[in-house]
Amino acid sequence: MGVTSPSNGQLTVRKGGTITLECKASGNPVPSIIWSKKDSSLPSGEKSLEGFSITLEKVDRHQAGVYQCTATNGVGDPVTVDMTLEVLCFSITLEKVDRHQAGVYQCTATNGVGDPVTVDMTLEVL
Secondary structure (H helix, E strand, C coil), X not given: CEEECCCCXXXXXXXXXXXXXXXXXXXXXXXXXXXXXXXXXXXXXXXXXXXXXXXXXXCCHHHCEEEEEEXXXXXXXXXXXXXEEEEECCCCCCCCCCHHHCEEEEXXXXXXXXXXXXXXXXXXXX
Protein backbone atom coordinates (compact mmCIF):
# COMPACT_ATOMS: atom_id res chain seq x y z
CA MET A 1 0.00 0.00 0.00
CA GLY A 2 1.35 3.47 -0.86
CA VAL A 3 0.39 6.92 0.45
CA THR A 4 1.41 10.30 -0.99
CA SER A 5 1.26 13.80 0.49
CA PRO A 6 3.05 17.15 -0.05
CA SER A 7 6.72 16.49 -0.77
CA ASN A 8 7.99 17.94 2.50
CA GLY A 9 4.84 17.48 4.59
CA GLN A 10 4.59 21.26 5.08
CA LEU A 11 1.46 23.24 4.19
CA THR A 12 0.94 26.98 4.58
CA VAL A 13 -2.24 29.07 4.51
CA ARG A 14 -2.99 32.70 5.28
CA LYS A 15 -5.18 33.47 8.26
CA GLY A 16 -8.78 33.66 7.02
CA GLY A 17 -8.01 31.55 3.96
CA THR A 18 -9.18 28.13 2.79
CA ILE A 19 -7.02 25.04 2.30
CA THR A 20 -7.73 21.48 1.23
CA LEU A 21 -5.52 18.72 2.61
CA GLU A 22 -5.36 15.68 0.35
CA CYS A 23 -4.13 12.17 0.93
CA LYS A 24 -3.81 9.73 -1.96
CA ALA A 25 -3.44 6.04 -1.26
CA SER A 26 -3.20 3.02 -3.49
CA GLY A 27 -3.46 -0.66 -2.72
CA ASN A 28 -5.46 -3.82 -3.21
CA PRO A 29 -8.04 -3.78 -1.79
CA VAL A 30 -8.47 0.00 -2.15
CA PRO A 31 -7.55 1.65 1.17
CA SER A 32 -9.83 3.87 3.20
CA ILE A 33 -8.43 7.17 4.51
CA ILE A 34 -8.98 8.43 8.05
CA TRP A 35 -7.98 12.01 9.02
CA SER A 36 -7.05 13.12 12.53
CA LYS A 37 -5.15 15.96 14.18
CA LYS A 38 -2.21 15.04 16.38
CA ASP A 39 -2.83 15.80 20.07
CA SER A 40 -6.15 17.53 19.30
CA SER A 41 -9.56 17.29 17.68
CA LEU A 42 -10.17 18.27 14.08
CA PRO A 43 -11.57 21.80 13.53
CA SER A 44 -15.04 20.20 13.20
CA GLY A 45 -14.67 18.98 16.80
CA GLU A 46 -14.50 15.33 15.75
CA LYS A 47 -11.57 13.06 16.58
CA SER A 48 -11.44 11.67 13.03
CA LEU A 49 -13.08 11.89 9.59
CA GLU A 50 -13.08 9.51 6.63
CA GLY A 51 -12.30 10.70 3.11
CA PHE A 52 -9.42 11.43 0.76
CA SER A 53 -9.44 15.15 1.64
CA ILE A 54 -10.54 17.67 4.24
CA THR A 55 -11.16 21.36 3.62
CA LEU A 56 -10.52 24.00 6.27
CA GLU A 57 -12.24 27.36 5.77
CA LYS A 58 -11.67 30.71 7.49
CA VAL A 59 -8.47 29.29 8.95
CA ASP A 60 -7.08 30.78 12.16
CA ARG A 61 -4.19 29.89 14.44
CA HIS A 62 -6.24 27.23 16.24
CA GLN A 63 -6.21 25.09 13.09
CA ALA A 64 -2.40 25.09 12.84
CA GLY A 65 -0.73 21.83 13.78
CA VAL A 66 -0.02 18.32 12.57
CA TYR A 67 -2.75 16.61 10.57
CA GLN A 68 -2.47 12.87 10.02
CA CYS A 69 -3.93 10.79 7.22
CA THR A 70 -4.01 7.07 7.87
CA ALA A 71 -4.61 4.61 5.05
CA THR A 72 -5.81 1.11 5.84
CA ASN A 73 -7.15 -1.72 3.73
CA GLY A 74 -7.13 -4.63 6.16
CA VAL A 75 -3.97 -6.08 4.58
CA GLY A 76 -0.77 -5.34 6.46
CA ASP A 77 -0.25 -2.41 8.79
CA PRO A 78 -1.97 0.97 8.38
CA VAL A 79 0.22 3.73 6.90
CA THR A 80 0.16 7.21 8.46
CA VAL A 81 1.50 10.41 6.91
CA ASP A 82 1.95 13.65 8.89
CA MET A 83 1.23 17.06 7.34
CA THR A 84 2.14 20.20 9.28
CA LEU A 85 -0.14 23.17 8.68
CA GLU A 86 1.26 26.65 9.33
CA VAL A 87 -1.07 29.65 9.50
CA LEU A 88 0.48 32.94 8.40
CA CYS A 89 -0.44 36.28 9.89
CA PHE A 90 -0.58 39.02 7.35
CA SER A 91 0.99 42.44 7.61
CA ILE A 92 -1.03 45.53 8.33
CA THR A 93 -0.56 48.54 6.07
CA LEU A 94 -2.28 51.73 7.08
CA GLU A 95 -2.39 54.73 4.80
CA LYS A 96 -3.73 58.16 5.67
CA VAL A 97 -3.79 57.23 9.34
CA ASP A 98 -6.17 59.09 11.61
CA ARG A 99 -7.03 58.79 15.28
CA HIS A 100 -9.69 56.13 14.60
CA GLN A 101 -6.95 53.65 13.69
CA ALA A 102 -5.00 54.15 16.91
CA GLY A 103 -4.86 51.15 19.22
CA VAL A 104 -3.22 47.83 19.81
CA TYR A 105 -2.78 45.42 16.88
CA GLN A 106 -1.94 41.80 17.66
CA CYS A 107 -0.27 39.01 15.67
CA THR A 108 0.11 35.42 16.89
CA ALA A 109 2.55 32.95 15.35
CA THR A 110 2.50 29.20 15.93
CA ASN A 111 4.27 26.21 14.47
CA GLY A 112 2.25 23.43 16.04
CA VAL A 113 5.17 22.38 18.22
CA GLY A 114 5.82 24.99 20.90
CA ASP A 115 3.64 27.60 22.52
CA PRO A 116 2.15 30.31 20.30
CA VAL A 117 4.01 33.65 20.28
CA THR A 118 1.92 36.82 20.34
CA VAL A 119 3.24 40.28 19.52
CA ASP A 120 1.29 43.42 20.37
CA MET A 121 1.92 46.51 18.27
CA THR A 122 0.65 49.83 19.52
CA LEU A 123 -0.21 52.50 16.98
CA GLU A 124 -0.30 56.03 18.33
CA VAL A 125 -1.55 58.89 16.22
CA LEU A 126 -0.09 62.26 17.18
